[in-house]
Amino acid sequence: MAGIVRDGALAWWGSAGRGGVGHGEPQQPTDDTQYRIGSISKTHTAVAVMRLRDEGALELTDRIGDHLSELAHLPVTIAQLLSHTSGLRAEYAGDWWETTEGLAFDQLVATSLRSEDLLTRPGRRFHYSNVGFAVLGELVSRRRKLPLWSILGEELWTPLGMDRTTPRPVPPAAEGLAVHPHTASVLSEPEHDAVSMAPAGQLWSTIGDLAKWSRLRSGLHPELLGSESLAEMREPVGVSDLPDQPWVTDYGLGLQLWNRAGKRRHGHIGGMPGFWAMIYLDPETGYGVLALANSTYAGMRPAFFEELLTITEASESRAPVAFGPSAESCDPALLELAGTWYWGPLGIPLQRLAEEQARGDARSRGLRVRAERRRNLYGPVRLLRR
Numbered sequence: 149m150a151g152i153v154r155d156g157a158l159a160w161w162g163s164a165g166r167g168g169v170g171h172g173e174p175q176q177p178t179d180d181t182q183y184r185i186g187s188i189s190k191t192h193t194a195v196a197v198m199r200l201r202d203e204g205a206l207e208l209t210d211r212i213g214d215h216l217s218e219l220a221h222l223p224v225t226i227a228q229l230l231s232h233t234s235g236l237r238a239e240y241a242g243d244w245w246e247t248t249e250g251l252a253f254d255q256l257v258a259t260s261l262r263s264e265d266l267l268t269r270p271g272r273r274f275h276y277s278n279v280g281f282a283v284l285g286e287l288v289s290r291r292r293k294l295p296l297w298s299i300l301g302e303e304l305w306t307p308l309g310m311d312r313t314t315p316r317p318v319p320p321a322a323e324g325l326a327v328h329p330h331t332a333s334v335l336s337e338p339e340h341d342a343v344s345m346a347p348a349g350q351l352w353s354t355i356g357d358l359a360k361w362s363r364l365r366s367g368l369h370p371e372l373l374g375s376e377s378l379a380e381m382r383e384p385v386g387v388s389d390l391p392d393q394p395w396v397t398d399y400g401l402g403l404q405l406w407n408r409a410g411k412r413r414h415g416h417i418g419g420m421p422g423f424w425a426m427i428y429l430d431p432e433t434g435y436g437v438l439a440l441a442n443s444t445y446a447g448m449r450p451a452f453f454e455e456l457l458t459i460t461e462a463s464e465s466r467a468p469v470a471f472g473p474s475a476e477s478c479d480p481a482l483l484e485l486a487g488t489w490y491w492g493p494l495g496i497p498l499q500r501l502a503e504e505q506a507r508g509d510a511r512s513r514g515l516r517v518r519a520e521r522r523r524n525l526y527g528p529v530r531l532l533r534r
Contacts, residue, residue, distance in 0.1 A: 149161065149164075149177055149179075149181075149355050149438075149439065149440045149441070150163075150439045150440075150448070150456070151179075151355045151358070151437070151438040152437060152438075152460055153359050153429070153435065153436040154464075155366070155368070155434040156359070156360075156366050157359065157363075158355070161355050161356075161438075163176065165177070178320070179354060180356065181321065181322055181355075182318060182321035182322065182353060182354055183322050183352065183354070183425060183442060184324065184350075184352050184418075184422065184423035184425070185351050185352065185358070185423070185440070186425055187416055187417060187418040188351070188361075188417075188418035188427060189347065189348065189349050189418070190281050190347070190349070190402055190416065191361075191365070191427075192300050192304065193281055193284050193288065193296070193347045193402065194284070194381065194401060194402020195304065195364070195373055196299055196300060197226065197287065197288060198373060198381065199372075200291055201226075202373075206226060206287075207226070208225065208227035208230070209226075210225060210226050211223065211224065211225055212224050212225070212226060212287065215291065216286060219257065222261065222263065224236065224266075224270045226284070226287070227401065228270050228271055229281070229283055229284050230401040231274075231385035231386045231399055231400065232274050232275060232277050232280060232399050233271050233272070233274055234266075234270050235267050235270045236265060236266060236275075237260060237265050237267055237277065237279055238276055238277055239279065240256055240278075240279055240282075241259045241260045242259060245342060245345045246349070247337075247421055248340070249340055249341070250341055250343025250344060250346065253282070253286050256282060261283070273386070274386030274387055274388055274399055278348040279345075279348075281347050281349075282345045282348055285346065285347025285348070286344065286347075303372070304364070307371075308364060310357040310360050310361065311357075312354045312357045313353040314351070315346060315350050315351060316341065316350075317339065317352050321352060322423075322440075322442035323442060324336065324337035324338075324339060324420070324421055324442055324444070325337060325422055325442050325443055326443065327443065327444075327446075337421035337423075338421065349420055353425075354440075355438055358425075358427060361427070362427060362436050362438070365378075365414070365429055366431065366434060380400075380401060381400050381401040381403050382403060382431065383401075384398040384405055385398070385400055385401065386398065386399040396408070403416060404416045404417060406428075408454050411432075412431065413428055413430055413431075413454075415427035415428045415429050419444075419445045421444050423440075423441065423442055423443075423444070424440075424441045424444070424447035425447070426439045428454075428457065433461055435460055436457070437452075
């Protein structure tokens with residue numbers, strides 16, 4: 149299945165294939181058919197963590213041991229867990245957790261969260277860690293004193309109208325399938341409760357609910373996640389540095405990031421035995437692409453998302469917004485900042501005022517300025533201060 153979202157609404161969806169949906173006679177999947185969304189579950193866990201931070205219940209710079217005493221030996225911060233820069237191992241020590249019955253958190257601590265399980269110095273580099281998100285799920289549950297799924301349901305899914313997102317499948321649901329690598333045989337993949345590892349990838353959802361989730365990810369529900377926290381989640385933290393490959397992918401706080409010829413996209417890929425999923429959003433245009441498939445780690449090729457997004461953006465015309473003066477008077481202190489500022493001889497125009505700061509072109513992004521008038525080598529100028 150694939151879908152296109154426009155400003156947080158599902159503008160189009162389509163499906164192909166008839167096999168492995170539900171039980172008994174195969175059915176054509178619809179927008180109400182559940183698929184396992186794998187690591188897109190991590191974006192839900194991450195939002196729950198950010199909401200705790202916004203409430204003052206924790207800081208991202210806190211060591212995880214400040215909140216989970218059994219992990220006091222790990223010099224790892226909450227932000228490092230969110231960005232996969234903690235240095236923790238990718239999977240727990242044991243059989244493949246995605247295909248075997250889950251284990252309790254104390255067992256995870258004893259086998260996979262010891263000091264010797266750190267692969268690198270925390271903060272050194274990106275290393276994707278499902279174990280790290282298991283820890284974050286436990287953190288949220290302990291701070292709220294409720295199971296993670298109850299918290300997500302009450303705080304996020306119910307307000308967003310996501311009544312088809314669940315930790316276990318609720319019919320109609322697609323059957324997880326795999327094609328044998330050496331024959332044409334189609335195999336059924338197992339489904340189970342991953343217990344402590346569940347926050348890393350257990351959720352089931354539909355194309356319709358993914359569109360509703362994209363509304364929050366697009367900043368259309370500031371009452372659930374503030375704009376500053378959403379922007380922080382989208383900031384690049386951990387570069388995915390692959391040998392002989394350009395740096396085009398990164399990770400923020402619970403979000404995957406892509407740089408396509410200077411255009412920034414965000415979202416997440418999800419894969420579990422029998423399933424594959426993706427959310428791919430453009431924060432500037434409000435468009436996004438969603439996809440779901442019931443085949444083990446096999447969906448559309450990555451370029452599909454960029455191609456479909458580019459075609460959609462080029463094909464749809466948006467009515468220009470008519471100019472009109474602001475109904476609110478501009479703060480004189482902000483008005484004073486408008487104009488050309490200088491960093492040495494380099495002129496940087498600040499010509500669009502927004503809330504607390506004046507913003508200009510790409511060279512001025514991320515700068516905070518204050519007004520100073522003095523002479524320098526280039527004469528009396530207005531100086532730009534970082």
